[in-house]
Amino acid sequence: YAQHLKDAGFHLLNQANNHGYDYGPKGYANTQKALEAVGLKHTGAKGQITLVDVQGIKVAVLGFSSYPRDNSLIDIAAAKAVVQKAAALATVVVIQVHWGAEGADQTHVKPGTEMFLGENRGDPIAFSHAVIDAGADLIIGHGPHTLRAMEVYKGRLIAYSLGNFAGGKGLKGEGNLGWGGVLKATVNSEGALVAGHFASTYYNTHPGVPMPDPQNRGLNLMRDLSKQDFPSSGARFSVSGEISTL
Structure with missing residues (x-):
């Protein structure tokens, strides 16, 4: 699968998530070896800062989750420390983070800690x-x-x-569980947002292959949620998916 990911246009993948250790430390390491064998970078291990060059700009990418093997989103003091270290090494710092409760009804972002199946899945707003x-x-x-x-x-x-980008073998795609998207963000040399675009995608449970969504269901949902959950600071979206601040 690593070669397929590269062929699809991926450059770097985050291992900090709830399934990264499904096959234990050997499976985790084998995943890294498979990615490296085809020239893909990875991030997410505790203390790991992955540096990449994007159009001549040094970018640091870090992965976070609620699990002790990864950079922790629960320990905010430790998270700030590793981000400060990354900021000293690169011009732009990008965070990939696995967090929050799961399910079709978990669309809203609310202040406070989110729980799922008895697990502390972090406080997304406070962490961010x-x-x-x-x-x-x-x-x-x-x-x-x-x-x-x-x-x-x-x-x-x-x-x-x-959301969900691709599925297959158990990852359901009914309703909003099959909606996702591709985000393009442009930042300036200080890291501030200059422009962005969100393109809606969807997939059906079988075969779980992502496709462009001509109905823009994901974009319409995200536009509404951003207004509802962050009336004064939510991103704003044009009908074509262009992103702007207020």
Whole structure:
């Protein structure tokens, strides 16, 4: 699958999530070897800061989750420390984070800690604002299996969840669980959002292959959620998916 991911246009993948250790440390390491064998970078291990060059700009990418093997989104003080270290190494710092409760009804972002199956899945708002204060420039959230709002905090974009992009073998695609999207964000040399675009995608449970959504269901949902959950700081979307601040 690693070669397929590369052929599809991926460059870097985040291992900080609830399934990263499904096959234990050997499976985790084998995943890294498979990615590296085809030239793909990875991030997400505790203390790991992955550096990449994007159009001549040094970018640091870090993965976070609620699990002790990864950079922790629960320990906000530790998260701020590793982000500060990354900010000293790169011009732009990007955070990939697995957080939040899961399910079709978990579309809204609310202040406070989110729980799922007895697990502390973090406080997405508190974490995001704290790491941006520490030097992060772009935050990409995953985990709830549904789209969530986008917020602009101190000029930095926070995508609280991009939903499900692809499925297959058990990852349901009915209703909003099959809605996702591709986010393009452009930041300036200071890391602040300059422009962005969200393109809606969808998939059916079988075969779980993502396709462009001509109905723009994901975009319409994200537009509404951003207004509802962040009336004064939510990202704003044009009918074609262009992203702007207020």
